[in-house]
Amino acid sequence: MHHLTVCLVEPSRAQGQIIQHHLQELGISYIDHVETGATALERIHEQPRPDIVISAMYLADMTGAELVMAMRQDERVREMPFVLVSSETRPQQLDAIRQAGAMAILPKPFTPQQLDKAIGSAIDYLNVDETRGDLEELDLDTKRLLLVDDSSVSRHFMRTVLERFGFCDIVEAENGREAISLMGYGQHFDLIVTDYNMPEMDGRDFIEYVRTTSHLTSVPILMVSGEQDKQRLAAVEDAGVSAICDKPFDLSTLRHLISQFL
Structure with a gap:
């Protein structure tokens, strides 16, 4: 995990710090915290590109669903793993995230075990050629x-x-x-x-x-x-x-x- 780069999209600085702390406990030190979807879309096209995007559902300029759909429609980043962290529980709101191929949907608050499993699933996806x-x-x-x-x-x-x-x-x-x-x-x-x-x-x-x-x-x-x-x-x-x-x-x-x- 210490090789991973994470783009964290979270409008709340306090929530962002909490999530960063949990990521660091897992051994992830390369974390770019941005607050809007537009900034995230700019960041994931920069080199070196992040390995994983972790996003809240409700951002100032778009939803997490709109962010992941924008990623999936862009051939350059469409296969980048995406993890949602949200207190949203309504199935109709989460369906677009599920359909777009999210690695995981984590609740707020989440447990360290849930985060570990979500990151592990993303790593499996990134390394699937080597683990088959x-x-x-x-x-x-x-x-x-x-x-x-x-x-x-x-x-x-x-x-x-x-x-x-x-x-x-x-x-x-x-x-x-x-x-x-x-x-x-x-x-x-x-x-x-x-x-x-x-x-x-x-x-x-x-x-x-x-x-x-x-x-x-x-x-x-x-x-x-x-x-x-x-x-x-x-x-x-x-x-x-x-x-x-x-x-x-x-x-x-x-x-x-x-x-x-x-």
């Missing part, structure tokens, strides 16, 4: 994967992670209905990764179709979703999903599940 050894024997470059998500930003982030794991043949669909059209007879997939909330056909209905109607009834299906409704998730389990990962997800958990499936 347990997947090499699976020959992922020969496997075909179907990625289903209505958010192009979320698909790009997920695709980046999967490609770093070793997948090369990844087919994308924006919803369950489009995914079904890509699953015509003769088409084979070794793994399906899908979101829950999508237009036209959501993840539950899509999984039910795969399990009951398609020719790929036994293919492993992983749902990666920010859905928090327990009844809906129970319905997904009943439909035949192989496993469910929350957004944000832990890379080691995802790596373990893929290893299990394949």
Whole structure:
């Protein structure tokens, strides 16, 4: 951790000092504290670029969601890890953060263990090329994967992670209905990764179709979703999903599940 550079975006100097103190306790000494989203966007383009952005939700000039979306739309920094620290709990406010591929969403106040886990997840992401050894024997470059998500930003982030794991043949669909059209007879997939909330056909209905109607009834299906409704998730389990990962997800958990499936 002592090699990491963190861009901390926090409008409150007092809160900024608290977070910096916790980061320093983890061994991180290179911390740039800025107070606005615009300043953060300037800083992350400067050399040397920070490794991780940690931001509050509500800034003077934009929200944390708008900041991470601006990052994800810029090819130069779109893969930079992002961590949110906020007292916000409303799912609709946090959904954009989840969809944009945040490494973690930490509450205010957070525990040192929560911060340590969030930074660890970001480090896993930064070093994923070097930590995929347990997947090499699976020959992922020969496997075909179907990625289903209505958010192009979320698909790009997920695709980046999967490609770093070793997948090369990844087919994308924006919803369950489009995914079904890509699953015509003769088409084979070794793994399906899908979101829950999508237009036209959501993840539950899509999984039910795969399990009951398609020719790929036994293919492993992983749902990666920010859905928090327990009844809906129970319905997904009943439909035949192989496993469910929350957004944000832990890379080691995802790596373990893929290893299990394949």
